[in-house]
Amino acid sequence: MDGNSSTPRITCAYLNQYVGKLVTVVGKVVQLRGEEATIDADGTIHAYLNREAHLSANNGVQLIGKVNPDLSIKVLSSIDLGQGVDYSLANAVVEVTHRYKPLFLYEN
Amino acid sequence: MAGYGGYGGGDAGGFMAGSQQGGSQGGGSKYADESLRPVTIKQLLDWEDTYPGMDPTIDGHPITQVTIVGQVRSVKPQPTNITYKIDDGTGAIDVKKWVDSEAQGEGENGSGAGAIAPDAFVRVWGRLKSLGGKKHVSANFIRQIEDFNEVNYHLLEATYVHLFFSKGAAGAGGAKQDGGGDSMFVDQGYGAGGGGADVAMGGAGPGGGNSAMRARLATCSRNAQTICNFINNSPGGTEGVNLHVIAQGTRMNVRDIVNAADELLGQGIIYTTQDDETWAILDY
Numbered sequence: 001m002d003g004n005s006s007t008p009r010i011t012c013a014y015l016n017q018y019v020g021k022l023v024t025v026v027g028k029v030v031q032l033r034g035e036e037a038t039i040d041a042d043g044t045i046h047a048y049l050n051r052e053a054h055l056s057a058n059n060g061v062q063l064i065g066k067v068n069p070d071l072s073i074k075v076l077s078s079i080d081l082g083q084g085v086d087y088s089l090a091n092a093v094v095e096v097t098h099r100y101k102p103l104f105l106y107e108n
Numbered sequence: 109m110a111g112y113g114g115y116g117g118g119d120a121g122g123f124m125a126g127s128q129q130g131g132s133q134g135g136g137s138k139y140a141d142e143s144l145r146p147v148t149i150k151q152l153l154d155w156e157d158t159y160p161g162m163d164p165t166i167d168g169h170p171i172t173q174v175t176i177v178g179q180v181r182s183v184k185p186q187p188t189n190i191t192y193k194i195d196d197g198t199g200a201i202d203v204k205k206w207v208d209s210e211a212q213g214e215g216e217n218g219s220g221a222g223a224i225a226p227d228a229f230v231r232v233w234g235r236l237k238s239l240g241g242k243k244h245v246s247a248n249f250i251r252q253i254e255d256f257n258e259v260n261y262h263l264l265e266a267t268y269v270h271l272f273f274s275k276g277a278a279g280a281g282g283a284k285q286d287g288g289g290d291s292m293f294v295d296q297g298y299g300a301g302g303g304g305a306d307v308a309m310g311g312a313g314p315g316g317g318n319s320a321m322r323a324r325l326a327t328c329s330r331n332a333q334t335i336c337n338f339i340n341n342s343p344g345g346t347e348g349v350n351l352h353v354i355a356q357g358t359r360m361n362v363r364d365i366v367n368a369a370d371e372l373l374g375q376g377i378i379y380t381t382q383d384d385e386t387w388a389i390l391d392y
Contacts (some may be wrong), residue, residue: 006150006198009263026207026260060256061308079179079227081256093260102271103148103200104263 006063007103011094012043015071025063025073026090029055031064039063042091046072053078060085121270141264142231144173151199152176152245164236167273176201176230176245177253177262180224192224192250194232196263199308202244203232229253231262248321277335321390324375334358335375340389346382346387 007022008014014023016095027041032055039045039061047063053075055061060081065073147166152174152391165168178196185191189204224230234247253259325336338358342349354365369387374376379389 007195007371009197036245057365062256077227084255084257086260089257089260089264093263100267100270103151103267103345105197106150 001045002100008105009090009094011041011091012045014094014098015045015067015073018067019069020067020073022064023073025065026085026087027061027063028060028085028087029057029059032057037061042087043092047075048072049078054064055080058084062086071079112154127161130166141170142177143157145171146219146262146269147171147174147176148263148266149176149178149194149196151266151270152201152236152243153199155236155243160238162238164238167270169273171249173233174236174245175231175233175262176203180226180228180230183224183226191244194230196259196371202242203234203247203250204244205247205250224250224252228281229256229259231258238290275342276334285364321377325377328371328375328377329368331360331364332375333352334369335365335368336372336389339378339387346381346388348386351385 005022006022008018009024009026010018011027011106012096023041025045025047027039027045029037030040030044031038035049035053037047037049037053037055039047046067048068049055055078060083062071062079062081063075064077067073067076094095101107126302145166151166151268152164155166157164165171176194176196178194181193181195183190183192187207189206193200194203194205208367216335230250230252232245232247233249234245237244237246247374325333328336332355335354335358339349339355343352344353351369353360354360358365360368364387369378370378372387373380377390379390381388
């Protein structure tokens with residue numbers, strides 16, 4: 001990733017605005033099935049994991065990936081956040097990101 | 109608020125430590141102008157230096173020390189420094205941590221840079237530098253983040269400080285007594301602006317002599333405090349600031365401003381000048 005690009009933090013509700021783009025999602029792992037995962041980020045998101053992913057159900061996770069046309073996410077990088085993630089805080093950051101875009105994201 | 113205050117205190121500690129190092133390397137910069145501001149990486153990248161050696165500013169205010177939080181994307185050890193690429197989702201920037209030759213061998217015990225691995229979340233304190241159009245942060249200190257919530261906390265804090273500088277202090281909350289006042293934008297009023305804006309506002313008070321006015325202002329509505337701050341920060345002086353200028357600057361609607369101005373007039377904080385829609389601060 002080079003300098004002037006951002007991976008906006010989004011929740012489920014913003015998926016359709018970011019089809020084909022890289023995004024960051026913080027959510028809770030609801031279900032794991034092989035290389036597919038269901039994530040709760042203020043709504044259910046379907047994610048296709050890569051081989052390096054090491055997630056555990058019920059833990060928090062940060063995914064960075066590309067939004068597919070069917071609003072699933074092709075994950076490029078994931079990191080387990082363990083327990084104790086404040087999801088309402090994460091969702092608040094998403095709202096702030098979109099209210100004060102100049103601080104957080106490049107429009108392109 | 110209590111939790112926030114706790115965090116603020118922590119950052120204030122970081123500021124003290126950082127500024128001492130900074131003072132010796134900062135050359136001409138004045139100690140009183142030192143501050144530690146939480147920012148997003150995009151804010152750093154968006155600043156454009158129009159001439160070499162220019163002091164960086166964000167939202168029209170000079171920045172000295174900054175703190176960023178992000179994920180390490182790459183680690184490149186160099187002979188004199190370690191260069192990290194830090195990405196916080198808003199952008200990515202190089203962070204250079206100079207190798208302290210005397211402290212070598214202490215890499216493992218947390219404070220050393222050697223312990224930081226790719227993909228870890230880190231908090232960085234440092235200064236923004238621009239060399240030949242390429243920006244980097246010269247880090248005083250890097251530490252790994254234990255609690256992921258600090259990442260989100262930092263982003264909200266960066267937004268808060270941005271709004272503080274661009275729109276004035278929040279009218280409500282614990283900051284009211286000191287912060288509702290007028291002096292925090294003057295000169296170095298924000299100089300202590302580490303994590304806790306409360307601290308900053310309570311700090312320097314170069315305005316002087318208008319504590320009575322501040323006490324009165326504290327009883328006013330949020331709108332009234334906002335426009336009072338705005339008028340105070342405008343160059344109008346005794347000629348006053350017009351309604352339309354206020355409307356443009358604060359993005360409030362005209363009716364709210366007129367109501368708030370009535371309130372301030374009633375309190376004797378402002379007075380009308382050229383016409384009924386132009387006001388100046390009485391204690392100016």
